[in-house]
Amino acid sequence: MIEVERLTKRYGPATAVEDVSFACRPGTVTGFLGPNGAGKSTTMRMICGLTPASSGTATVLGVPFRSLPNPGRHVGVLLDASAQHAGRTGRETLALTAQLLGVPSARADQMLETVGLAGKAAGRRVGNYSLGMRQRLGIAQALVGDPSVLILDEPANGLDPEGIYWMRTLLRGFADRGGTVLLSSHLLHEVEAVADTLVVIAGGRVVANGTKSELLAPSGRTLVRALDPAALYTAVVSANLTVIRREPPTSDGLGEGLVVEAPAEAVGRAAAASGVALTELRQAGGGGLEELFLTLTGRPAAPAAPRPPAPAGPSVPQEALR
Numbered sequence: 001m002i003e004v005e006r007l008t009k010r011y012g013p014a015t016a017v018e019d020v021s022f023a024c025r026p027g028t029v030t031g032f033l034g035p036n037g038a039g040k041s042t043t044m045r046m047i048c049g050l051t052p053a054s055s056g057t058a059t060v061l062g063v064p065f066r067s068l069p070n071p072g073r074h075v076g077v078l079l080d081a082s083a084q085h086a087g088r089t090g091r092e093t094l095a096l097t098a099q100l101l102g103v104p105s106a107r108a109d110q111m112l113e114t115v116g117l118a119g120k121a122a123g124r125r126v127g128n129y130s131l132g133m134r135q136r137l138g139i140a141q142a143l144v145g146d147p148s149v150l151i152l153d154e155p156a157n158g159l160d161p162e163g164i165y166w167m168r169t170l171l172r173g174f175a176d177r178g179g180t181v182l183l184s185s186h187l188l189h190e191v192e193a194v195a196d197t198l199v200v201i202a203g204g205r206v207v208a209n210g211t212k213s214e215l216l217a218p219s220g221r222t223l224v225r226a227l228d229p230a231a232l233y234t235a236v237v238s239a240n241l242t243v244i245r246r247e248p249p250t251s252d253g254l255g256e257g258l259v260v261e262a263p264a265e266a267v268g269r270a271a272a273a274s275g276v277a278l279t280e281l282r283q284a285g286g287g288g289l290e291e292l293f294l295t296l297t298g299r300p301a302a303p304a305a306p307r308p309p310a311p312a313g314p315s316v317p318q319e320a321l322r
């Protein structure tokens, strides 16, 4: 169990993390999502006692991380896969960790096997490892102490598709055996595939927190497009419906769309009343995590007039979300 209660981190006048609260339960994978600079790493570092919080608390297995006796036997942490000693081999790295944690050295060999670094790779110096190999070694290191909690910051970075699939299977198995996993990522689709619970952070604040099925449930919003986007906008606004945001034109030639806070029927009627020919009318949502993420964190409006109300959250460049 990980419990985070109103955690805040300030660096001088800047607030990196503000009033963040969430819980990760045994048997679940919690995906911690946010664009670059959202505050994921800072939050994880505070949970692990590496960065002091300005206010708020974080506990792991009921106590602050630093109060855990031999924490590596309870919590496996991977915050920076590049932080390993470049001059040691993979096998030496894990053997040393096993020794420090007081577990048999055979466990180190088992973990090398588990992460696919047994054999030749185990004898190579870490400095010669690819980023993906370092991630695998970092995951092995986190697992050596046979912990019940895993805290992993962007573990999929540098992994190829096969590696990402492998990691997903590993984390799912760990949680299914009763473990607790907190996993940060900006790889939305990977998180969507493995997480049970999602915590979305933007600008240092939690903007969504719930089970995947709750958060991805269909919304009462409608996505609508028309041959004449400006006429559509006027029709929607004239019917006193609220435009949440614009959708960019599609690659197959449909023009700019609108996401409207109303059921499809109301939007269709508004368009019909103004004689606007629609090219698309459907419930918004169903676009998975990416759509949820964009809705929650905002996105740059497409250049067109007239403009809808500004998005509620900070602007997030789309490339930061992939």
Ligand SMILES: Nc1ncnc2c1ncn2[C@@H]1O[C@H](COP(=O)(O)OP(=O)(O)OP(=O)(O)O)[C@@H](O)[C@H]1O
Residues within 6 Å of the ligand: 011, 014, 015, 016, 017, 034, 035, 036, 037, 038, 039, 040, 041, 042, 043, 186
């Ligand atoms: N030591 C520090 N001093 C000052 N500002 C910091 C420090 N560490 C982080 N920040 C700032 O805090 C904010 C949150 O950073 P953080 O690294 O936690 O975000 P993140 O969500 O992990 O981003 P990324 O996905 O890019 O790693 C950023 O604006 C960052 O510049």
